[in-house]
Amino acid sequence: MRHFYISPLDERYRAPLLEKINNLTKPKGALGRLEEIALQVGMIQRSLTPELHKPYNIIFCADHGIVNEGISQSPKEVTWQVVYNILSGGAGVCYLSRQHGVETLLVDVGVDYEFGSIEGLIDRKIMYGTESYLEGYAMTESQFDRAIEVGVEMVERAQQEGANIVSFGEMGITNTAASALWMSILTGMDLRDCVGRGSGLNDAGLEHKYQILKRALEGYQGSSETIDHIRYFGGLEMVAALGGMLRAAELRMTILVDGFIMTACLLAARALYPLVGQYAIFGHQGDEAGHARLLNYLGAKPLLHLGMRLGEGSGAVCALPIVHSSVRMLSEMASFAGAGVTKYFDQDTDETHE
CATH class of the missing domain: 1.10.1610.10 (Nicotinate-nucleotide-dimethylbenzimidazole phosphoribosyltransferase (CobT), small domain)
Incomplete structure (x- = not known):
């Protein structure tokens, strides 16, 4: 790295x-x-x-090997279907971005689908979804490093276009699970307090998700190093966002943090480089179970609390006008x-x- x-x-x-x-x-x-x-x-x-110039929302997309364990209400194909919906301008984040004048970069860093060459989609595919962390590392060191570099590249592209404020979004079925694992490991909180319903699990589904993640955590085969924890359980879209956050802070850009998953990415970034937190403004408190606890752990005060849990950077984009008002x-x-x-x-x- x-x-x-x-x-x-x-x-x-x-x-x-x-x-x-x-x-x-x-x-x-x-x-x-x-x-x-x-x-x-x-x-x-x-x-x-x-002054704030040319805000960008960078959306990283990837699949997770753990999806085959049935821990999400949504099937894996929803990842690539939502990518097409964003490309067509029909996703929730799209209308918010149009309303608030936010540019979008949509990046395939690991979706288990062959898109081909499509206008508006940046192809940086590293692999077709990660490996299952029930079996071992989700990604290799090389794949981790490549995902970091994708995040760096996209932030540099935004800055070259004039951006000095950036938010990050994600699309990847089961990435609330990876976020819960990062949260538990990096904060020391009990895993049960970190696991939520994701895209809408019922009580039985939530318990199944918890038991799978508990098994994965108990079967961890890596070292005690933070980077090992991150790449063992993380998604490529999450690692790309982590790299983007670190590069944005290095470039002295303001980072507007989205919901639970992006807050988990900020947590991981801060575990590696504590000063990154000084550049972060937390856009909103989402409706995922662990998000309020994680924000409290970070000492963060989110700007909005609207019960949102869409992802894609939507909460950050929604909060942007408040940051504009502050600066003006x-x-x-x-x-x-x-x-x-x-x-x-x-x-x-x-x-x-x-």
Whole structure:
């Protein structure tokens, strides 16, 4: 795996950004989370007047060998069918992206289907789905490295097109299972607290899913290294997103994190490079069982909680306008001095903005 050089946010910008935020024409803290996000994005961009340009949502698609164990309500062919639906513009993430002006990159990194050459689909297929982690590693070291590089390549493509904010989506039946395993291993939480219903399992289906994942975890044949855990249980689309997140942070881009699966990818990225978390804004709390627990573990405060669990980056795209509002505050809102408004609180005694 390549090495990433991720810098911490530049603390020299914290005080001047806070001073600017606190002197806008409002009571201190009156814009709540918008002020926190403005501070974070300003520090990411090292600017008192940050701007968001050309947002991209990069969707990685792949299949998982574990699907044959019947742990998903949806059959495996749904992966490639949803790819076609995204290509036709009919998926949920498509209308949200059109509404909010988000560009899409759709990438086949491991779908068990032969698409051929299709306009709008980027072919970076590494294998036709991973191996079953009931038997051993889902992917080899070489396949893991190639997936990382696909993520790097796509983020670089977005940046070259002018993007400085990026979100990631996924399509891969049973990837909530891989996410639950990563979550349990990397946080130390009990596996049962991490496993959810995915695309709609009933109680019996949920118990079956848990028992299969428990068996897989108990049969783990790898080392104690984090990368071994990631490639043993992960999906190629998840590893590609992990690589994309690390490259985005390395390039000082803002990362808008989607739901449970992408939060698990951020968890894995942070386990390898802790500073990546400083570049992440969490778009929403999804309806998958483990997501709230995982967000709490990460100390994350999601912008939305709408009961969504679609994936594809849809929750992140839905949250993007809030990030836009935060950033525009710094460039479009007047200061007390500039507007000729009397400052109506005592900055020396008022609570410090966090």
